[in-house]
Amino acid sequence: MGRLRVGVLASGRGSNLQAIIDSSLAGRIDVEVAVVVSDVADAQALERARSAGIPAVHVPPGRFRTKLTPEAEQRYTEVLEEHRVDVVALAGFMRILHDDFLERYSGRVVNVHPALLPSFPGLHGQKQALDYGVKWSGATVHFVDAGVDTGPIILQAAVPVMDDDSEETLAARILEQEHRIYAEALQLIAEGRLKVDGRVVRTSEGAAGATGGDDA
Ligand code: GRF
Numbered sequence: 294m295g296r297l298r299v300g301v302l303a304s305g306r307g308s309n310l311q312a313i314i315d316s317s318l319a320g321r322i323d324v325e326v327a328v329v330v331s332d333v334a335d336a337q338a339l340e341r342a343r344s345a346g347i348p349a350v351h352v353p354p355g356r357f358r359t360k361l362t363p364e365a366e367q368r369y370t371e372v373l374e375e376h377r378v379d380v381v382a383l384a385g386f387m388r389i390l391h392d393d394f395l396e397r398y399s400g401r402v403v404n405v406h407p408a409l410l411p412s413f414p415g416l417h418g419q420k421q422a423l424d425y426g427v428k429w430s431g432a433t434v435h436f437v438d439a440g441v442d443t444g445p446i447i448l449q450a451a452v453p454v455m456d457d458d459s460e461e462t463l464a465a466r467i468l469e470q471e472h473r474i475y476a477e478a479l480q481l482i483a484e485g486r487l488k489v490d491g492r493v494v495r496t497s498e499g500a501a502g503a504t505g506g507d508d509a
Pocket of ligand 1: 308385406468
């Protein structure tokens, strides 16, 4: 099997995108970022893609604030198809996707969230955790369903919340884990090792000699 072709949708900074690109270029994951699409013309994510020689496409979202118009969503689909994308990875993509899109890419859209879901979905997961006073938070990579941050969970990583944390310090601690588990989750998909059973994602044992060890 060839490398998994991933299309990344991103609206901003693109540090998760960068982590995926770095792992891909270093050959640590059997993933190729086939295209990066953004709703924001000057998103840093697009620049990161261009610097890595990856096609970077701005597709305007249309007139809505939190979702894409049907025409815009159609264009996203076309771009992803043009680049023969197997899996769509949302990385700081600030738009809600409709059922049509999710049906077309059923079971093949993933997202990273800066909290231990189902706690603190939606915006500002780090601030929500601080305000609530939890002692642990973390990062979640999950399949995307029609809800906001409600899909089956692939991987999570916990980090402690310190008494003197600000939103920024906690976000930085969580981000390190996001970068690590996002690449790892994509590798599990590339290896065909995930099975979704209702809400539960099960991971099969890797085949002998599969990548992921340090036997390179
Ligand atoms: C990350 O914290 C991610 O969990 C959230 O948006 C942020 C995106 O950061 N969905 P970046 O654009 O990947 O740097």
